[in-house]
Amino acid sequence: MAERLPTLDGSSDVPDTSGESGGAQGVGCHGDARDAARAAGDNEALKALMEDYPLGPHEQPQGMCPAFGSLRVGLRMRRTATVLSGSACCVYGLTFTSHFYGARRTVGYVPFNSESLVTGALYEDIKQAMVDLADPEDYDAIVMTNLCIPTASGVPLDMLPKEINGVRIVGIDVPGFGVPTHAEAKDVLSGAVLKRARLEAEAGPVARPKNLVEDRPTVSLLGELFPADPMGIAALIEPMGMALGPVVPVREWRELYAALDSEVCAAIHPHYVRAAAEFKKAGRAVVGSGPVGVEGTAAWLKSIGAAAGIPADTTGAAVDRATKMIAGAIASAPLEGRIQVSGYEGSELLVARVMIEAGADVPYVGTALPKSEWSQADFEWLEAHGTHVQFRASLEQDIEAFKETKPDLVIGTTPVVQEAKENGVPGLYFTNLVSARPIFGPAGAGSLAPVLMGAMKGRERLGQMKSFFAGVGTGHAAGYGWTEVPEKKLSAKERNARARGGKATTGKGKHSELAVGKEHEGAKAPGEEAGVARDTSASIRTKDRIRQSAAAKGSAKRAEKATEAETEAGKATEAEKPEPATAGGAD
Numbered sequence: 001m002a003e004r005l006p007t008l009d010g011s012s013d014v015p016d017t018s019g020e021s022g023g024a025q026g027v028g029c030h031g032d033a034r035d036a037a038r039a040a041g042d043n044e045a046l047k048a049l050m051e052d053y054p055l056g057p058h059e060q061p062q063g064m065c066p067a068f069g070s071l072r073v074g075l076r077m078r079r080t081a082t083v084l085s086g087s088a089c090c091v092y093g094l095t096f097t098s099h100f101y102g103a104r105r106t107v108g109y110v111p112f113n114s115e116s117l118v119t120g121a122l123y124e125d126i127k128q129a130m131v132d133l134a135d136p137e138d139y140d141a142i143v144m145t146n147l148c149i150p151t152a153s154g155v156p157l158d159m160l161p162k163e164i165n166g167v168r169i170v171g172i173d174v175p176g177f178g179v180p181t182h183a184e185a186k187d188v189l190s191g192a193v194l195k196r197a198r199l200e201a202e203a204g205p206v207a208r209p210k211n212l213v214e215d216r217p218t219v220s221l222l223g224e225l226f227p228a229d230p231m232g233i234a235a236l237i238e239p240m241g242m243a244l245g246p247v248v249p250v251r252e253w254r255e256l257y258a259a260l261d262s263e264v265c266a267a268i269h270p271h272y273v274r275a276a277a278e279f280k281k282a283g284r285a286v287v288g289s290g291p292v293g294v295e296g297t298a299a300w301l302k303s304i305g306a307a308a309g310i311p312a313d314t315t316g317a318a319v320d321r322a323t324k325m326i327a328g329a330i331a332s333a334p335l336e337g338r339i340q341v342s343g344y345e346g347s348e349l350l351v352a353r354v355m356i357e358a359g360a361d362v363p364y365v366g367t368a369l370p371k372s373e374w375s376q377a378d379f380e381w382l383e384a385h386g387t388h389v390q391f392r393a394s395l396e397q398d399i400e401a402f403k404e405t406k407p408d409l410v411i412g413t414t415p416v417v418q419e420a421k422e423n424g425v426p427g428l429y430f431t432n433l434v435s436a437r438p439i440f441g442p443a444g445a446g447s448l449a450p451v452l453m454g455a456m457k458g459r460e461r462l463g464q465m466k467s468f469f470a471g472v473g474t475g476h477a478a479g480y481g482w483t484e485v486p487e488k489k490l491s492a493k494e495r496n497a498r499a500r501g502g503k504a505t506t507g508k509g510k511h512s513e514l515a516v517g518k519e520h521e522g523a524k525a526p527g528e529e530a531g532v533a534r535d536t537s538a539s540i541r542t543k544d545r546i547r548q549s550a551a552a553k554g555s556a557k558r559a560e561k562a563t564e565a566e567t568e569a570g571k572a573t574e575a576e577k578p579e580p581a582t583a584g585g586a587d
């Protein structure tokens with residue numbers, strides 16, 4: 001029998017994950033997994049997740065699987081292997097999305113089953129996978145990720161060796177029930193690798209980072225940025241005698257040391273709370289917001305200068321230079337119209353600031369991320385400019401805002417954009433069309449307006465398309481291949497009743513067989529046709545039934561009897577026929 005699995009509190013009790021006592025086995029996507037994790041004794045890890053990533057109104061991810069965020073961060077690091085443990089369907093979806101995004105790296109997988117969860121063999125399997133993979137020729141680090149079920153079951157990745165053959169082992173839990181967005185999962189891994197790098201640097205000399213800047217103070221940036229943005233920011237701080245450090249998430253392990261070596265960390269994306277905490281532990285100042293628009297850039301440069309100890313007049317000169325350029329860029333590309341912004345990237349508030357400074361009316365900004373101290377300045381600025389900022393916004397809130405504020409353009413996630421377009425309002429997908437262009441400094445001020453104005457001009461064309469396709473793909477015709485009103489699927493009992501002529505067997509209740517049969521034949525309800533002799537057709541159906549029943553039972557005698565009865569009923573019907581109104585020409 002496999003060794004008993006140690007739990008996080010150090011005891012050797014294995015949580016019951018069989019499902020019989022409410023363990024993790026059998027939990028659905030997120031549903032009761034949080035409770036299962038608590039039951040499994042994984043309170044400390046879950047408590048930390050709850051504190052760092054507070055839940056919103058929906059309590060479950062409304063976007064992609066959160067683990068995609070950490071997976072993406074691991075896959076972009078050179079000489080880093082990434083391994084997942086979770087349900088096969090989750091791993092399939094995650095690897096599929098990774099390849100879709102062009103990661104071009106292999107993702108390792110440690111599968112489990114009920115037995116390996118219950119006995120603790122999964123932990124041993126994971127440990128063995130680390131041993132098999134830890135080749136220092138190929139890797140600096142292996143990132144081992146617990147998905148929902150192993151996290152809920154309390155598989156203790158922090159018990160793994162910190163290093164095997166000189167290869168670092170970094171274990172993280174990224175459950176959908178504890179990390180509400182994939183953006184925050186990027187922070188889970190970024191925070192974990194920064195922590196390891198910080199502890200290494202504190203313990204003694206570490207490998208020298210490439211391109212380490214030593215002659216000037218540097219600023220590290222937190223958040224996945226459009227590639228041109230770091231260059232633009234570097235140009236803004238250059239007159240202050242400062243240089244740019246690495247962007248976290250980093251591209252290789254040694255960059256972590258360089259990042260921690262920076263004087264200032266700029267939390268451009270305000271939800272990297274664990275990463276920011278590591279910078280603080282390393283004694284670095286952390287500055288929120290970002291250099292967006294004239295006002296945002298001036299405030300940000302002053303904060304950076306103050307944090308790095310740059311003389312005020314030097315900073316002031318850099319501010320004057322930057323704000324002149326940005327004001328010129330805004331004047332050359334003004335923006336008009338009402339725009340709604342929503343997304344899950346972390347830059348929603350910054351994007352809204354750029355738009356407002358360029359002249360747009362932005363009544364609502366929804367972000368799937370929570371409020372943090374790094375977004376406070378942007379929040380206050382937007383509120384002061386009449387914008388409602390919804391942190392941890394749900395899809396429903398974004399759509400409700402769209403209905404209320406009636407924007408000319410919607411920038412949002414796929415379902416929000418779809419809602420807008422269905423209503424004839426132009427929409428742009430935040431991730432593909434806004435995050436994929438610069439937003440900082442003069443480049444940001446000048447690049448957004450042409451795209452957004454172009455999209456708003458498309459409203460008339462969208463209206464034409466809407467009227468041309470009116471009714472297509474909506475209501476009963478929604479989805480591929482549906483053109484007719486879908487028919488109600490009959491149960492076997494109902495089909496049987498229908499075959500027998502729709503005669504009710506119960507005779508009562510709205511779901512009686514008669515009601516079903518009539519509804520589908522377009523027949524009228526009993527008694528609706530006043531004056532029609534009810535027993536004629538009914539008696540024929542009765543005989544039909546007798547005949548069918550007799551045939552089914554192989555009783556020729558009863559079938560004959562039914563035929564005789566039918567003949568008699570026919571005679572009776574003839575006798576009851578009223579006299580024709582006029583004589584002759586009866587045929």
Ligand code: SF4
Binds near residue numbers: 029065086087147148
């Ligand atoms: S790992 Fe969790 S959140 Fe991700 S797809 Fe699987 S069940 Fe859903």
